[in-house]
Amino acid sequence: KAQSRAERIVNAMKHKILIAYFSHTGYTATLAKEIADLTGGSLFQIQPVDDYPEDYRATVDRYKEETAKHLRPAVTGSVRDMDQYDVLFVGFPNWGGDLPYIVYSFLEQYDLAGKRIVPFCTNGGGGIGQSFILLQDACRTARVMKGFACNGRQAVDQTDALREWLSGLGLLKE
Template sequence: MTKKLVAFFSASGVTARAARELAQAEGADLFEIVPEEPYTTADLDWRNRRSRSSLEERDRAIRPAVASHVDGMDAYDTVYVGFPIWWGHEPAIVDAFLESYDLSGKTVVPFATSGGSGASGANRSVVAACPGAHVEPARLVR
C-alpha cells in the first residue's frame, strides 16, 4: 500500500478547499505550506510591480522561507502538491517547499487552482524542483 501526502499553498482559501477534498478522496495526509513571512493583501497585488509576489515573479530564483516541514517525508510514495497559478506557474514558496526535500523515486502530482490561467506553465519548473522524481503533468482544478 502506498502512502500519500497532499501538500498545498493557498493564498485565499480556494486551493486549501481543493486540497482537503483531494486528501479525503485519496486517503492522504494533509500538509499546508506556510510561508515564514505570511503574504499580505498588498504582497499579493499583481497590479503593483513592487508587490512581493510581483518581485518573486520577476526573479524566479527567490525562495521564501517555509515555516514548517513535513516529518517523515521519506515514508510517502506519492506527493500531491497544490497551489494557485500566479503568472502562469506556481508561486516561489512552492518551489522552496519542493526543493527542501529529496523527492527522487517518488511520484509528484501537481494540481493548481486558477481564475483563468492554465497550469501548463508549472510543468517545467516543478520538474526542475524535483530531480529524480516522476512528475506528472500539472492539472487544473476549478
C-alpha cells in the first residue's frame, strides 16, 4: 500500500538518524550531505588519526597493507550517545570491493544491535563489489537495509535518485 505524503513525513520524523561517512576524495561526503538534507539526519565524518595520502598509489598501497594485515586504523572522535540513533547510514568509497578499514574501525566501536543500517557508497566504476555484504557481516546484530551506490564523479547529480531511494525506505523528510 502506498503511503500518502503526510504518512511519509510522519514516518521519517519518527526516526533519529545519523549519517556516518568516510570520504577520501569528497564524493562520498557529497552524498552524505545530500542524505542529511533529505532525511533531517545528523552528520558524522569518520576520520582516521593518520590521514590517508592524497597520492592515489600511496593510498592503494596503504589499503593493501591494512587488508593483508587486517589492521584497524584509529578513528578521531566518536559519536556521542550512539544509543539515541535508530537509523545509521554508513557511507564509504568502495575500495577493492570492500569497505575501507577505517569504516570497520568506526563500526566496531559501537553496539549496533537493533539498529537499521543503511549503506551508501561511491566507486570509480567498479560498483559495490562485496562491500554491502561485508558490511552486513560486520553488523550482524543490526538490520541492514537496501543500499545506494553511484560512480563518485556523478555524486553531485544524484538528488532525484537519492530521493526515490530514501522514499522507498520510508526515510525521506519532505
